[in-house]
Amino acid sequence: xxxxxxxxPGMFVQEKEAVTLDCTYDTSDPxxxxxxxxxxxxxxxIFLIYQGSYDQQNxxxxxxxxxxxKARKSANLVISASxxxxxxxxxxxxxxxxxGQNFVFGPGTRLSVLx
Amino acid sequence: xxxxxxxxxxKVTEKGKDVELRCDPISGHTALYWYRQSLGQGxxxxxxxxxxxxxxxxxxxxxxxxxxxxxxxxxxxxxxxxQQEDSAVYLCASSLAGQGVAGELFFGEGSxxxxx
Numbered sequence: 001x002x003x004x005x006x007x008x009p010g011m012f013v014q015e016k017e018a019v020t021l022d023c024t025y026d027t028s029d030p031x032x033x034x035x036x037x038x039x040x041x042x043x044x045x046i047f048l049i050y051q052g053s054y055d056q057q058n059x060x061x062x063x064x065x066x067x068x069x070k071a072r073k074s075a076n077l078v079i080s081a082s083x084x085x086x087x088x089x090x091x092x093x094x095x096x097x098x099x100g101q102n103f104v105f106g107p108g109t110r111l112s113v114l115x
Numbered sequence: 116x117x118x119x120x121x122x123x124x125x126k127v128t129e130k131g132k133d134v135e136l137r138c139d140p141i142s143g144h145t146a147l148y149w150y151r152q153s154l155g156q157g158x159x160x161x162x163x164x165x166x167x168x169x170x171x172x173x174x175x176x177x178x179x180x181x182x183x184x185x186x187x188x189x190x191x192x193x194x195x196x197x198q199q200e201d202s203a204v205y206l207c208a209s210s211l212a213g214q215g216v217a218g219e220l221f222f223g224e225g226s227x228x229x230x231x
Contacts, residue, residue, distance in 0.1 A: 031215065043225055052216060103148060107157040
């Protein structure tokens with residue numbers, strides 16, 4: 001079974017609007033971390049935001065916020081005020097303590113920001 | 116440099132040849148990961164090193180793939196008898212240990228392997 005599911009292969013958003021990228025995960029480990037990475041066409045992997053399973057509040061980093069719904073096992077990334085430079089692949093990832101801290105990535109969502 | 120360094124950045128080889136890809140992690144990072152990314156695809160986990168512990172090799176796709184990490188720092192991923200399906204970008208990442216589930220991965224720029 002897939003540990004990380006990203007159901008949106010591609011998304012379009014108008015510049016300056018907000019967009020939500022979906023991520024659901026599967027784990028029985030009570031302790032885990034959730035991460036979002038951005039990969040522009042240049043290929044580099046850029047860390048965006050982190051959410052711990054025990055964190056009470058949703059994580060925020062500038063224009064990025066993580067909508068963490070633990071009971072539903074979802075960790076959606078919200079990008080506010082989209083910019084043309086946000087066009088990239090976005091990967092959701094999870095690290096579980098009980099799996100030797102292996103980092104598992106989802107298949108990614110390609111976001112295109114339209115002018 | 117301060118980041119994860121990978122070499123070569125590009126490698127073109129003939130089918131059947133062996134290749135070695137090198138990763139130099141951030142100084143002080145005890146965790147090191149190798150991933151493979153085929154064109155337009157996600158990241159496929161290959162192998163994970165943590166300090167002096169036995170590596171997690173569960174992601175290596177075949178016995179043609181091996182990796183070692185010398186002195187807890189530099190790692191080499193070796194692919195023997197390369198096949199065309201090995202063509203991909205090989206990404207190395209490192210992270211600090213002792214942070215539980217926190218602590219993001221820092222990635223290198225990757226080694227693009229093309230097998231003709």
